[in-house]
Amino acid sequence: MQHHDIPGTIVYDGAEAQKGYALNAMCYSFNAAANREEFKRDEDAYCTKYGLNDEQRAAIRERNVLKLLAAGGNVYYLAKFAGILNLNVQDLGAQQTGMSVEAFKEKLAAAGR
Amino acid sequence: MAQIVGAIATSHIPAIGKAIAENKQNDPYWKPFFDGYGPALSWLKQARPDVVVMIYNDHGLNFFLDKMPTFAVGAAAQYRSEDEGWGLPVLNSFPGDAALSWHIIEHLVADEFDITSCQDMAVDHGFAVPMNLLFPNAGGKWPVTTVPVSINTVQHPLPTPLRCWKLGRAIGRAIESYPKDLRVVVFGTGGLSHQLDGTRAGFINKKFDLYCLDTIVRDPEALTKLSVIDLVREAGAQGVEFLNWITMRGALLGNVSQIHRNYHIPISNTAGATLVLENRTAAQSQAA
Numbered sequence: 001m002q003h004h005d006i007p008g009t010i011v012y013d014g015a016e017a018q019k020g021y022a023l024n025a026m027c028y029s030f031n032a033a034a035n036r037e038e039f040k041r042d043e044d045a046y047c048t049k050y051g052l053n054d055e056q057r058a059a060i061r062e063r064n065v066l067k068l069l070a071a072g073g074n075v076y077y078l079a080k081f082a083g084i085l086n087l088n089v090q091d092l093g094a095q096q097t098g099m100s101v102e103a104f105k106e107k108l109a110a111a112g113r
Numbered sequence: 114m115a116q117i118v119g120a121i122a123t124s125h126i127p128a129i130g131k132a133i134a135e136n137k138q139n140d141p142y143w144k145p146f147f148d149g150y151g152p153a154l155s156w157l158k159q160a161r162p163d164v165v166v167m168i169y170n171d172h173g174l175n176f177f178l179d180k181m182p183t184f185a186v187g188a189a190a191q192y193r194s195e196d197e198g199w200g201l202p203v204l205n206s207f208p209g210d211a212a213l214s215w216h217i218i219e220h221l222v223a224d225e226f227d228i229t230s231c232q233d234m235a236v237d238h239g240f241a242v243p244m245n246l247l248f249p250n251a252g253g254k255w256p257v258t259t260v261p262v263s264i265n266t267v268q269h270p271l272p273t274p275l276r277c278w279k280l281g282r283a284i285g286r287a288i289e290s291y292p293k294d295l296r297v298v299v300f301g302t303g304g305l306s307h308q309l310d311g312t313r314a315g316f317i318n319k320k321f322d323l324y325c326l327d328t329i330v331r332d333p334e335a336l337t338k339l340s341v342i343d344l345v346r347e348a349g350a351q352g353v354e355f356l357n358w359i360t361m362r363g364a365l366l367g368n369v370s371q372i373h374r375n376y377h378i379p380i381s382n383t384a385g386a387t388l389v390l391e392n393r394t395a396a397q398s399q400a401a
Contacts, residue, residue: 006346008313013269017178028177030198066312075310075351076172076267083199088128089382093314104315105379111317112378 012074020072026050027077036084065096115291118160120365121153122358122388125242125302128381130201133245149375149387150246156372156389157247162298164210165257167240168357169302170266174237181268182229187261188214195235204241205253214260220287226280236261243302266353275337277356281363301361303354307383310350321347322384330371333362365392
């Protein structure tokens with residue numbers, strides 16, 4: 001892990017990429033519509049097919065972004081999971097920061113002032 | 114000989130592609146961002162490019178963690194736009210120029226950049242959104258050929274700003290040694306500051322972005338003193354896409370002047386930015 005002191009921030013390195021490989025492989029498969037449909041038909045079976053561990057499966061079940069990240073998920077692959085759920089990056093930001101979506105959008109706008 | 118006439122740096126987030134698909138250019142939320150493209154389009158029209166060299170990053174369409182090249186160069190007759198999983202329209206394929214690609218690849222490797230060459234390559238929003246933004250009337254018939262250069266900004270260790278600057282220099286030398294008379298524009302895409310993940314999600318740093326926008330024009334080598342961790346800290350975890358901009362700037366070997374810039378917060382979770390740079394050889398500068 002590269003040393004850093006940046007709060008609330010993941011430096012997605014080799015350790016993360018090893019830990020999250022199965023979860024990210026599943027999310028990468030969601031580029032294809034047929035795979036998204038297969039996941040929606042039976043989420044558990046799809047997680048099994050990709051070999052997710054218990055922590056990853058629970059995070060998927062709970063739609064919990066911080067837990068998905070803690071389980072080694074990379075945000076760019078997780079975004080494809082979010083696509084299935086019709087969540088955009090403001091929804092994800094609000095969930096991770098514990099804010100309402102409106103408050104999160106206001107935080108973004110405030111950065112410009 | 115091929116000539117790099119200039120460069121355009123631009124945001125590339127998927128939300129822009131969605132706004133284009135939904136014709137939201139004049140929507141109050143989007144207007145301050147899209148208005149920044151008028152001068153870029155005017156400049157591009159008079160620049161008459163034959164080729165766009167696209168410096169961007171893949172976000173999990175063409176590359177996965179199984180094989181993650183630090184630098185990859187496309188060498189195909191065409192590059193596919195594909196479903197990325199969240200409903201952006203798939204665009205017509207982008208024409209390549211395989212002969213120019215192989216010329217660049219040969220020069221880069223001779224210059225000690227051991228890049229990955231790709232004869233089969235899908236290009237995601239990092240490539241497609243800038244094409245859509247800057248050729249809005251193409252109607253799927255892209256007026257230029259393209260050479261994709263993909264930089265790993267997904268999995269650390271990422272290449273350093275200094276390495277990206279040097280890669281840009283080498284790309285510039287490679288293009289300018291190509292014997293065919295081609296007018297080339299380099300695009301650098303992504304950024305500016307943003308962070309999608311972690312409890313710091315929503316981080317935007319206007320002060321740092323404005324420093325980058327100023328410095329990349331007049332003193333780009335100052336940016337090569339930054340580390341990747343500096344970029345993560347100051348620009349956000351995904352703001353590291355600024356590496357694409359540094360590479361683009363490196364490819365401009367002549368006298369560089371700013372034609373236009375726009376900066377607007379927020380577009381989606383990012384600071385949106387556009388920068389148009391003209392590149393003149395010493396001889397052109399004297400004649401002008």
